[in-house]
Amino acid sequence: MSEPSVLFEDEELVAVDKPAGMATAAGGGIEDDASLHAWVSRLVGGRTFIVHRLDRGTSGVIVFAKTAEEHRRLSQAFESRDVAKRYLAVVDGHVRRMSGDITEPLRTFGSGRVGVDPNGSEALTRYRRLERLLEDDLLEVVPLTGRRHQIRVHCYAIGHPVLGDTRYGASRPVAGAPRLMLHAAELRLPKTAGDPMVIRADPPAEFVSVLEGLR
Numbered sequence: 245m246s247e248p249s250v251l252f253e254d255e256e257l258v259a260v261d262k263p264a265g266m267a268t269a270a271g272g273g274i275e276d277d278a279s280l281h282a283w284v285s286r287l288v289g290g291r292t293f294i295v296h297r298l299d300r301g302t303s304g305v306i307v308f309a310k311t312a313e314e315h316r317r318l319s320q321a322f323e324s325r326d327v328a329k330r331y332l333a334v335v336d337g338h339v340r341r342m343s344g345d346i347t348e349p350l351r352t353f354g355s356g357r358v359g360v361d362p363n364g365s366e367a368l369t370r371y372r373r374l375e376r377l378l379e380d381d382l383l384e385v386v387p388l389t390g391r392r393h394q395i396r397v398h399c400y401a402i403g404h405p406v407l408g409d410t411r412y413g414a415s416r417p418v419a420g421a422p423r424l425m426l427h428a429a430e431l432r433l434p435k436t437a438g439d440p441m442v443i444r445a446d447p448p449a450e451f452v453s454v455l456e457g458l459r
Contacts, residue, residue: 251444252443255310258287259307262304263448281308295308334383344371345371365391377458422450
């Protein structure tokens, strides 16, 4: 597993490029000092606040607040959907449409697994094919709601699970990929004044290596 790196830092927040395989926070067998949250707190030399999370297998942009006030502001922005998120995903097979919306409602079960359920919460994922690979597709994915495992479950629901997924897919890891092929490429955060802050992270070397092998 590679090391995290700082993408941006000021007095209010720190944005980090999270490596695949590192948990955002402690819990589920993850010791506190092994989490990304603990790494960020050590880096800044003080307390930091979790604003949102990325799945352990997902790489890319994640932000932590450095003050309680900024934590409240960013948490409210995520809740009100004022934060724009863009992911890259490599999915199994070829999608039938170049772009589209996935709207199946989602429900979290006691095991932590998420599934499509007509009585579940509203969920909306927008996708666009960036590249048709030999047997798979590289997609740009924009989750317009923030449900647990949303992108992974929605891709699975339309018959195209994310490569490397160990939870959602007929075969696990999907297609035998060595990592979850899901990368948080960009966050657009509202500022108290002026234009939104845009934070980007390029896909890591191991993501690019797997992608190259699929072309």
